[in-house]
Amino acid sequence: MSFRHFLNFEGLSPQRIGSFFSKVDQLNFYENIKPNHHIVAHLFFEPSTRTQMSFTMATIRCGAQPLSFPFENSSLKKGETFLDTLLTVQAMGVSAMVVRHGYPESMKDILGVIQIPLINAGEGSSGHPTQALLDVYTILKERGRVEGETVLFVGDVSHSRVAWSNFGLLSLLGAKIGLCSPKEWLPQSKKYKFEYFDTLEDGVKWATVVMALRVQKERHSVIQNFDIKKYQVNGDILKKIKSDAIIMHPAPFNREVEITNDVLNDPRCVIWKQVANGVKVRTVLLKEILKLQ
Amino acid sequence: MSFRHFLNFEGLSPQRIGSFFSKVDQLNFYENIKPNHHIVAHLFFEPSTRTQMSFTMATIRCGAQPLSFPFENSSLKKGETFLDTLLTVQAMGVSAMVVRHGYPESMKDILGVIQIPLINAGEGSSGHPTQALLDVYTILKERGRVEGETVLFVGDVSHSRVAWSNFGLLSLLGAKIGLCSPKEWLPQSKKYKFEYFDTLEDGVKWATVVMALRVQKERHSVIQNFDIKKYQVNGDILKKIKSDAIIMHPAPFNREVEITNDVLNDPRCVIWKQVANGVKVRTVLLKEILKLQ
Amino acid sequence: MSFRHFLNFEGLSPQRIGSFFSKVDQLNFYENIKPNHHIVAHLFFEPSTRTQMSFTMATIRCGAQPLSFPFENSSLKKGETFLDTLLTVQAMGVSAMVVRHGYPESMKDILGVIQIPLINAGEGSSGHPTQALLDVYTILKERGRVEGETVLFVGDVSHSRVAWSNFGLLSLLGAKIGLCSPKEWLPQSKKYKFEYFDTLEDGVKWATVVMALRVQKERHSVIQNFDIKKYQVNGDILKKIKSDAIIMHPAPFNREVEITNDVLNDPRCVIWKQVANGVKVRTVLLKEILKLQ
Numbered sequence: 001m002s003f004r005h006f007l008n009f010e011g012l013s014p015q016r017i018g019s020f021f022s023k024v025d026q027l028n029f030y031e032n033i034k035p036n037h038h039i040v041a042h043l044f045f046e047p048s049t050r051t052q053m054s055f056t057m058a059t060i061r062c063g064a065q066p067l068s069f070p071f072e073n074s075s076l077k078k079g080e081t082f083l084d085t086l087l088t089v090q091a092m093g094v095s096a097m098v099v100r101h102g103y104p105e106s107m108k109d110i111l112g113v114i115q116i117p118l119i120n121a122g123e124g125s126s127g128h129p130t131q132a133l134l135d136v137y138t139i140l141k142e143r144g145r146v147e148g149e150t151v152l153f154v155g156d157v158s159h160s161r162v163a164w165s166n167f168g169l170l171s172l173l174g175a176k177i178g179l180c181s182p183k184e185w186l187p188q189s190k191k192y193k194f195e196y197f198d199t200l201e202d203g204v205k206w207a208t209v210v211m212a213l214r215v216q217k218e219r220h221s222v223i224q225n226f227d228i229k230k231y232q233v234n235g236d237i238l239k240k241i242k243s244d245a246i247i248m249h250p251a252p253f254n255r256e257v258e259i260t261n262d263v264l265n266d267p268r269c270v271i272w273k274q275v276a277n278g279v280k281v282r283t284v285l286l287k288e289i290l291k292l293q
Numbered sequence: 294m295s296f297r298h299f300l301n302f303e304g305l306s307p308q309r310i311g312s313f314f315s316k317v318d319q320l321n322f323y324e325n326i327k328p329n330h331h332i333v334a335h336l337f338f339e340p341s342t343r344t345q346m347s348f349t350m351a352t353i354r355c356g357a358q359p360l361s362f363p364f365e366n367s368s369l370k371k372g373e374t375f376l377d378t379l380l381t382v383q384a385m386g387v388s389a390m391v392v393r394h395g396y397p398e399s400m401k402d403i404l405g406v407i408q409i410p411l412i413n414a415g416e417g418s419s420g421h422p423t424q425a426l427l428d429v430y431t432i433l434k435e436r437g438r439v440e441g442e443t444v445l446f447v448g449d450v451s452h453s454r455v456a457w458s459n460f461g462l463l464s465l466l467g468a469k470i471g472l473c474s475p476k477e478w479l480p481q482s483k484k485y486k487f488e489y490f491d492t493l494e495d496g497v498k499w500a501t502v503v504m505a506l507r508v509q510k511e512r513h514s515v516i517q518n519f520d521i522k523k524y525q526v527n528g529d530i531l532k533k534i535k536s537d538a539i540i541m542h543p544a545p546f547n548r549e550v551e552i553t554n555d556v557l558n559d560p561r562c563v564i565w566k567q568v569a570n571g572v573k574v575r576t577v578l579l580k581e582i583l584k585l586q
Numbered sequence: 587m588s589f590r591h592f593l594n595f596e597g598l599s600p601q602r603i604g605s606f607f608s609k610v611d612q613l614n615f616y617e618n619i620k621p622n623h624h625i626v627a628h629l630f631f632e633p634s635t636r637t638q639m640s641f642t643m644a645t646i647r648c649g650a651q652p653l654s655f656p657f658e659n660s661s662l663k664k665g666e667t668f669l670d671t672l673l674t675v676q677a678m679g680v681s682a683m684v685v686r687h688g689y690p691e692s693m694k695d696i697l698g699v700i701q702i703p704l705i706n707a708g709e710g711s712s713g714h715p716t717q718a719l720l721d722v723y724t725i726l727k728e729r730g731r732v733e734g735e736t737v738l739f740v741g742d743v744s745h746s747r748v749a750w751s752n753f754g755l756l757s758l759l760g761a762k763i764g765l766c767s768p769k770e771w772l773p774q775s776k777k778y779k780f781e782y783f784d785t786l787e788d789g790v791k792w793a794t795v796v797m798a799l800r801v802q803k804e805r806h807s808v809i810q811n812f813d814i815k816k817y818q819v820n821g822d823i824l825k826k827i828k829s830d831a832i833i834m835h836p837a838p839f840n841r842e843v844e845i846t847n848d849v850l851n852d853p854r855c856v857i858w859k860q861v862a863n864g865v866k867v868r869t870v871l872l873k874e875i876l877k878l879q
Binding site: 030034050054056057060214251252253275278 | 651
């Protein structure tokens with residue numbers, strides 16, 4: 001069964017995810033690209049570098065052509081609504097659209113008007129499911145399993161769409177979720193079960209996967225007494241991290257803020273593998289959506 | 294006979310347009326794209342979303358590669374003239390160039406310096422001939438004919454390059470042109486024959502095609518007593534539009550300004566078909582220009 | 587032997603350059619493009635139109651796909667370092683990267699962190715070696731030789747990365763270098779041997795190649811008594827230029843500032859050939875780097 005849309009992990013089984021990851025294992029990027037007739041629109045209504053470039057790579061790897069939307073220079077400035085822009089691009093005959101938008105319910109609103117496949121490339125602070133796919137695929141490859149893993153999220157968890165999407169997929173696959181965060185940034189949820197850690201040291205002793213999150217500097221002022229050092233994955237913390245654990249970050253990261261250079265250079269740190277896996281999972285996702293396999 | 298350039302409708306016969314439209318009918322977008330050696334430059338010296346994306350789609354559909362020009366970030370800022378930029382891009386070895394520029398005689402000036410085929414993608418407020426091609430092709434497909442159709446243009450007609458290009462093509466093919474517009478925005482022309490309507494109701498009773506034009510908000514202040522409602526295609530007007538007429542708009546449109554939601558949802562409204570036809574006519578045009586058929 | 591990286595002319599022999607130029611002679615741009623599996627990243631951390639478009643054309647001509655980096659809208663704004671951006675793009679699986687950056691030692695710093703082939707597309711004011719390749723190839727084709735040619739650089743020489751890269755390649759191939767420049771803009775170098783000319787007239791009487799450089803208006807104020815006319819290649823100077831000499835400019839140029847219209851229209855002026863040759867030399871360079879021939 002192929003995906004029709006890819007918006008979140010609702011309705012997916014661990015078996016479905018497992019067969020998806022098997023396809024990722026089988027990708028071969030060294031064959032000449034065979035062009036097909038598909039054009040995939042990339043519509044980012046928020047700034048993005050890495051996710052947009054990653055989807056562009058994935059689109060090319062599929063033999064399809066990317067059609068990007070010049071956000072800065074667009075008809076939105078002429079009074080057109082965001083949904084009318086999507087309807088216009090749909091009418092042009094693209095096969096699918098990859099969309100990022102800043103408000104939480106954007107994908108639901110889009111689904112209400114379009115007929116072609118839609119891929120969620122980031123939605124408010126609520127979800128970024130292809131990031132979770134690449135993160136969890138990385139855990140599987142680097143740790144050999146997902147079920148039973150103990151995954152610690154560090155920092156500004158509640159505003160992180162990466163974290164929220166990871167909660168969904170990790171829970172589905174039977175991993176345990178730990179949180180180490182200032183209380184103002186602790187997520188509220190009845191859906192997921194969390195372990196709470198007051199100190200980062202306690203957290204990393206528990207964790208087989210340490211996921212540092214980007215500190216968004218504009219949010220610092222919200223927390224009066226925010227002590228960046230308390231949630232920094234640094235050389236001292238590195239000594240407490242299990243020898244066979246892995247260290248992840250969704251990037252872009254702030255060196256020497258939430259993560260330090262010695263951690264980034266540690267062999268347990270797999271952030272560049274995350275980036276590489278991102279292109280792979282998005283390629284398989286697009287192939288499924290475009291029914292290319 | 295192929296087009297060498299495509300700048301306007303001068304010198305074209307109804308037969309020539311008819312054979313062009315026949316080719317549009319025969320397009321098949323579901324075959325794998327076969328790359329050729331052509332690279333087509335897209336040089337938009339004015340902001341554009343839909344026209345530029347439409348030409349990009351058309352270029353890809355031809356098996357050619359688009360080369361876009363980073364207008365915001367260009368050598369124009371280093372003191373280079375617009376014509377020198379075009380000469381540079383020509384020298385790079387592109388097969389054709391698609392150009393939009395803000396002043397009325399821009400295409401004539403460009404033709405004076407370049408040797409490769411040139412496609413007019415919008416020229417001052419004087420012309421936008423590929424938009425007219427897609428509009429008239431849409432009339433043909435939706436109404437079954439162009440000759441004898443009664444096409445009403447509503448709103449800011451005199452500043453609309455879409456309207457001016459439509460006048461040329463519709464006149465050539467024997468359609469009748471009606472206008473309903475504030476007197477400040479009525480076009481002056483000895484070349485075309487117009488029917489004038491004081492009220493939108495009278496106009497739509499006459500029309501088989503109602504073409505609403507975008508209200509450019511920056512022009513409102515020019516007209517002291519401009520009453521937007523008088524030229525708005527809305528629910529009341531909808532009831533007076535012929536049951537077999539079609540409603541068009543070149544887009545982007547301002548919902549609830551020149552056109553209302555109930556009109557956009559009416560089955561007679563064919564704006565998304567216009568967008569789809571835009572990619573088709575531009576694909577055939579590029580194929581002719583590149584001598585691919 | 588293929589290039590692994592292309593950063594400057596160190597370690598290259600005249601024979602190596604000669605065999606490279608032979609390949610440029612043999613290019614055929616009229617064959618259908620055959621897609622391979624390569625994706626080449628273009629990362630311009632400074633504004634660029636012509637060089638970026640030229641590399642995009644070259645990438646397409648190779649059968650590879652360009653992946654451009656949205657500089658204005660990038661993760662750099664989220665606090666990511668320039669080198670981390672490059673590491674990210676490398677991790678995505680591109681085959682090579684074409685980079686321009688504003689500071690002089692940027693290529694050395696990049697080489698310290700990446701493993702994939704790197705092409706220097708402009709580095710501070712110190713080097714722009716593909717521009718030198720295209721300039722010297724143009725001299726070879728238009729003058730029939732490089733060794734023994736007398737090449738005069740006019741204007742703001744010391745800040746011109748184009749000039750510095752040309753010095754390297756011209757010296758390697760046995761051409762003589764002349765300078766005509768305000769004393770504030772005279773380059774200091776123990777590496778290269780220069781002939782100095784106090785007047786442009788004396789310079790052009792000596793030269794078989796006259797290379798006018800762009801006047802960067804923002805630098806005028808530095809020189810109190812800068813007399814633009816003294817270094818302007820204009821109609822008066824044109825009469826003194828040898829009848830079989832050629833006139834070059836790396837562009838973009840300021841008409842009627844450093845070079846006048848009558849000079850640009852003179853048959854000895856080969857600036858559009860430089861642009862055309864730019865795509866050619868970059869195509870061969872990428873083919874070598876990607877091991878496509």
